[in-house]
Amino acid sequence: MSGGEAGVQPLVEPADDLSREELARYARHLTLAEIGPLGQRRLKAARVLVVGAGGLGSPALQYLAAAGVGTLGIVDDDAVDLGNLQRQVIHRAADIGRPKAESAADAVRALNPLVEVRAHRVRLTAENALELVRGYDLVLDGADNFATRYLVSDACALAGLPCVWGSILRFEGRVSVFWAGRGPTYRDLHPEPPPAGEIPSCAEGGVLGMLPGMIGTVMVAEAVKLLTGTGSPLVGRVLMLDALTMRWRELRLDPDPLAPEITEVAGLPAEACGPTGPTAAETVSPQELSALLDLRESGGASFGLVDVREEWERALVSIPGAVGVELAAIEARGTDALPEELRRSPLVLHCKSGARSARALELLRPHWRDREETLRHLSGGVLAWIDEVDPALPRY
The missing domain is CATH 3.40.250.10 (Rhodanese-like domain)
Known part of the structure; x- marks a missing residue:
């Protein structure tokens, strides 16, 4: 499927029906011809894994839950600290010190008790990534480091799942959909990781507190489109935002025909740390x-x-x-x-x-x-x- 091509098939079969409470809760979706009762039943049956309950995971989890996605998985092994609250809006001051996966899970349940939440308090590794993603229909990658992004992309490629990816730093954000066999993967965007220290993390470089909300909600829109078979997903396209000028632009991304086939969750090679990194x-x-x-x-x-x-x-x-x-x-x-x-x-x-x-x-x-x-x-x-x-x- 080339970038911008419409007509993607829904990822999931619909649930049997919607309860009276669900009909009332999701009424604004039901009035949309592109979603309607059938699309809402697909959302109810869907299982989405969100990697990271931080800046991007915060709005993603809230809007996925509000949209009625039936099962949400949360992968995060970190704990909430005071510096998170500037942008990670799913957490509260009372959550400082708590595991992020548990804090986010409680917030999701409070927002929509009809959603099943699975909190995975683990660090994603080459050993567990594939097993985790196989329990879901789609993955949202809100990771804040290159190592995890490669793991998520590889695991999704092997499982045949689309991966909605987002990235934020300072005033800039990016969103795309990676889907091996139908479009590029993260390795087509970044065949090799940058040298160590070249690109700072959000902790080192800073991030505008509202930016995760802007990018995270775009990620959710892509997820809903994929799950319901609506619209044209960002497969083969990278959407980029410069919040300082408030300009969006789009980059076409094609799979590399010479790239080696992904046969395992490889993670990053040892040399990814770069030859000039501290010994x-x-x-x-x-x-x-x-x-x-x-x-x-x-x-x-x-x-x-x-x-x-x-x-x-x-x-x-x-x-x-x-x-x-x-x-x-x-x-x-x-x-x-x-x-x-x-x-x-x-x-x-x-x-x-x-x-x-x-x-x-x-x-x-x-x-x-x-x-x-x-x-x-x-x-x-x-x-x-x-x-x-x-x-x-x-x-x-």
Whole structure:
């Protein structure tokens, strides 16, 4: 099926009937000729798996439930924290600390008790992805990392399921439908993952709080169209939004005829981390850094701890003894951005979760090569420090 082709067949057979309550609840759908009672019965019979109960999963789950999708699965192994609430609107302040899958499941049940909810509190892996998706008719991929997106796409390809994919970062969002055998897959859009640190996560790069709602609702519209056999799905098309200019544009995407056949859920190759990523020798754990800081305090070690985050982040939470030098300054000025006393000193770099400090290490590495002084970065950043060393500090 080429991009823009209409007439896709419904994914599911309709349920037997609609109750009086369902007739009243879904009345606005029933009046649409393109959906009507038959389409609503298909939604009632449908099983949809949503990967991620975060920014994209929040609006997706709410609108799928409101639309009357009969069974919703939620895959997420993370917990709700305060920094999620700016965009992950399915969660509430009272849910902080709860597993996201459970918090989202409760919200879905409160919105529509007619929906069956299955909470999968697991991390999606190459070992469990195919088994999970096979229990559903369609998958919405709201993952926030490349590794999971490849897993979801591969599993859907092997199971013969369409995958409605969305992606958000800063002010930009993208939506498409991947469907092996009928159109491209995620591997046609990204044959290889970008080098480590090249594309920041939402945690590192930020995201406009409303953007997940805009992209997530488009994903739900695509899901409803596929389930009911209505309209022209985004197979072979990537819809892109620039929220700063409020412009949508469309990119045609065709399957790569030379791409190898997907025969397993492969995930990412080991080299996906990129040849310039920090090595084990260039990495320090939170516990190791804590011990080094204690040693420095007693005069037994000398090194600089450099925080490459922005000033507002450091004001919110900091590791004691760190000197602030933003990554942008290192990108612009290299070693000249560092205080003079640190330019020939052993350094440990850190950021929020590790991506920016890895990038800073990559930029500074040539200046430390063939020197006795070590250059390392903190694995997992401030978030890992909080988890492993000082849980009383605020997360964001």
